[in-house]
Amino acid sequence: MNRVYNFSAGPSVIAESVLKKAQAELVCYGDAGMSVMEMSHRSPAYQSIIDETEALLRQLLNIPENYSVLFLQGGASSQFAMIPLNLANGSGKIDLALTGQWASKAQQEASKYCEVNVVASSKDKTYSYIPELDKSKFNPDADYFHICSNNTIYGTRFATLPDCGNVPLVADMSSCILSEEIDVSKYGLIFAGAQKNMGPAGLTVVIIRNDLIGKHRPETPTMFRYDIHKDNGSMYNTPPTYSIYICKLVLEWLRDEIGGVAAMEKINHEKAALLYNYLDESEMFKATVQGIDRSYMNIPFITGNEDLDKAFVKAASANGFVNLKGHRSVGGMRASIYNAMPIEGVKALVDFMKKFEAENK
Ligand SMILES: *Cc1c(COP(=O)(O)O)cnc(C)c1O
Numbered sequence: 001m002n003r004v005y006n007f008s009a010g011p012s013v014i015a016e017s018v019l020k021k022a023q024a025e026l027v028c029y030g031d032a033g034m035s036v037m038e039m040s041h042r043s044p045a046y047q048s049i050i051d052e053t054e055a056l057l058r059q060l061l062n063i064p065e066n067y068s069v070l071f072l073q074g075g076a077s078s079q080f081a082m083i084p085l086n087l088a089n090g091s092g093k094i095d096l097a098l099t100g101q102w103a104s105k106a107q108q109e110a111s112k113y114c115e116v117n118v119v120a121s122s123k124d125k126t127y128s129y130i131p132e133l134d135k136s137k138f139n140p141d142a143d144y145f146h147i148c149s150n151n152t153i154y155g156t157r158f159a160t161l162p163d164c165g166n167v168p169l170v171a172d173m174s175s176c177i178l179s180e181e182i183d184v185s186k187y188g189l190i191f192a193g194a195q196k197n198m199g200p201a202g203l204t205v206v207i208i209r210n211d212l213i214g215k216h217r218p219e220t221p222t223m224f225r226y227d228i229h230k231d232n233g234s235m236y237n238t239p240p241t242y243s244i245y246i247c248k249l250v251l252e253w254l255r256d257e258i259g260g261v262a263a264m265e266k267i268n269h270e271k272a273a274l275l276y277n278y279l280d281e282s283e284m285f286k287a288t289v290q291g292i293d294r295s296y297m298n299i300p301f302i303t304g305n306e307d308l309d310k311a312f313v314k315a316a317s318a319n320g321f322v323n324l325k326g327h328r329s330v331g332g333m334r335a336s337i338y339n340a341m342p343i344e345g346v347k348a349l350v351d352f353m354k355k356f357e358a359e360n361k
Contacts, residue, residue: 008323080109088114100151150176203243302332
């Protein structure tokens with residue numbers, strides 16, 4: 001069977017060359033005489049895999065020296081508890097922008113440990129925009145300010161960051177990490193589940209400014225302490241060894257085949273423009289998000305007719321464009337066009353949509 005164009009929101013498409021490299025090395029990695037899956041995480045061969053993965057990530061994102069990179073498990077969702085347990089220990093209050101389901105989950109989880117001040121919300125319109133952030137509502141004593149940089153389900157993104165002064169900015173970048181250049185020094189903590197832009201599920205990456213480490217609440221479970229993971233080089237216990245190895249291959253692909261994050265950003269902008277331009281001129285399909293808030297990674301769209309939406313998703317799938325059904329909470333369609341979705345995939349999708357539109361007038 002041929003590979004399809006996979007528009008899944010996550011786990012999602014991985015570059016074919018990465019999969020082929022993994023396949024070639026699956027049974028015997030280098031001269032180790034065994035698969036990476038079978039290796040002790042304490043072996044020198046594995047140590048160099050995790051070290052290279054970290055070095056690549058540091059290089060690609062230009063991560064300053066005073067930040068640590070942690071390779072964890074538990075998904076981005078575990079961070080919703082881990083972050084307040086480790087960071088909300090000064091005033092016991094945090095600020096949060098409520099821009100979707102993931103921010104809402106972060107809010108609910110943090111509320112168990114601290115007071116959450118929702119500075120703005122776009123819930124009134126099904127999170128289809130990024131709300132105006134009014135600085136007078138920010139708490140200067142907040143322990144951190146939480147945003148979800150790219151809202152995977154609703155297809156919105158923060159085009160500008162909140163100006164929260166000395167309050168550490170915490171960003172959920174699960175669905176946009178490595179998709180565009182960022183200035184890591186503007187953040188206190190960045191976290192991301194790997195399964196959208198970095199590799200397979202099972203790995204969660206945390207990039208944290210060192211001065212924020214070691215201030216956890218006393219009741220924090222050992223496995224939820226950033227200092228424990230930092231002091232043990234992400235090997236306090238067995239890390240998700242194989243997922244980290246695939247992440248390394250993805251980062252090598254990004255560096256060597258794409259040319260780095262700036263080059264990736266350019267391609268991502270071209271990809272998104274192709275689809276948005278068509279959506280804006282189509283008489284059948286329309287984007288649900290407008291203007292500057294539009295995501296480059298997740299593009300939701302509708303026809304306005306549920307039966308037609310269903311017919312489109314079915315026809316698309318039959319033609320090799322899969323996982324275009326929108327999230328169950330919003331309906332319609334959503335094309336997730338992460339880093340590994342080639343521009344040819346987006347072009348082919350737009351051509352298919354044009355054909356569908358012409359045939360179903
Ligand atoms: C996918 C996603 C999550 C959840 O990730 P898990 O690894 O499944 O916990 C959280 N936040 C955002 C923005 C996501 O896209």
